[in-house]
Amino acid sequence: MLRSYQGGTVAALSSTLLLSLLMPLASAGDLSRFRNFQLGSDVSTVLKQTGANPVDVKVVHRRPALVQLLEWRPQSLSSATQPEPAQDISFTFYNGELFRIFVNYDRYETEGLTASDMVETFGVKFGEALKPSTVPKPVAATYGDQEEPLARWEDADYRFELSRSSFGPTYKLLGILKRLEAPARTAALEALRLDDKEAPQREADQKIKDVEAERAKLEKARLVNKPKFKP
Template sequence: MKTIRSSILCFVVLLLTAPLLRAQDLSKYRHFTLGISLTRVLERTDQKMADVKMAHGRPALIQELTWWPPNLPGISFQSDTVEQILFSFYNGELYKISVTYDQTSTEGLTAEDMVKSISAKYGPATYIALAIDSATNDRYDVTQKPVASWEDAQYSFNLVRSSFTDHLGLIIYSKRVNAAAELATVEAVKLEEQEGPQREAERQKKQVDDLEVARQKNRKIFRP
């Protein structure tokens, strides 16, 4: 009898906590999950490889894809609350999602309103900014002001406000892969600086060579 009661209690606890566990999956945003491939994101956004921009090719391949969600079909073509989403990939793996909300969809909403709305889906915030200080800003791009964060051991889900436009947005990323991408970006910049003079010399040489080829061709066919 005691075993049965214990089993029932465990089952009830599982039922009560399951929605919370699902709500706190910080790796998901709408139909996208951190870790999926570039190909999957292209399929879900109906875009092509030509739309993908390469930020760096060495020492790791870092790519970006910007997507503007289409208006939803309906009586008056209801607009999405999201203006655009920037997907960032590390060696073909989605590691960061940067969301910019449409300004009209957040007009009048306070930071508390936004935090409450996001918390309803992702659970209580682990951090809410009371003031913008330098220590907090070190975790974000200088163009973004932190508003609130939801974090676990693997992922960071952040509500931010643009320093330039005052638009609200989200930055969601894998902590492990984001750290690797940031390190790779630093190394890529160093490589570009080291190889810059050589590439510039090669560019100038090619320009001179191309001009000479055109000169020789035109010398043969030019008629005054």
């Protein structure tokens, strides 16, 4: 596992927090899942595992492929001494198949943990880490934020990446089903192209709908007000 990260290991690292990180993880070297969530699962399986409502599944786009997103905030683990370290987890589906898991860890539950601590902990499940690119990646959603890659675990079918955001700082984990990564990226680009191409027609159609809605509103008011109007 990688050992060359800045900062020393916290001397009095909480064993409770380490257990909370380790307990959901399976046997070493298993890159097919995170906790009980299997990459490649269908939407109904993940809904059952999370207890989420089907209406919580959002459609990102429907064509050229159906891409759906479920955002979930897990509850605390089995006891009060084992807090839930994940603040939220996002599941992305490509044509009904789970291909992406994104975990955002609670900054307070990982406070004091160094990059080495995190890599070592995840290594219990994923095995020896591969060294990622050292170039920080900007995070578009957060002004001034930088995402620092820390470690990567990969085989022929799956990939997990651990990173740290400067905002907080917070740790993030990304899991990918590799065979669907390229199709999903291609579909997203094509969806944007189709949206841009059809935007003028959508705007024109919306204007017509708005005019018709306003006309219907005025006609309804006319039918109500005309009989009772007295000059």
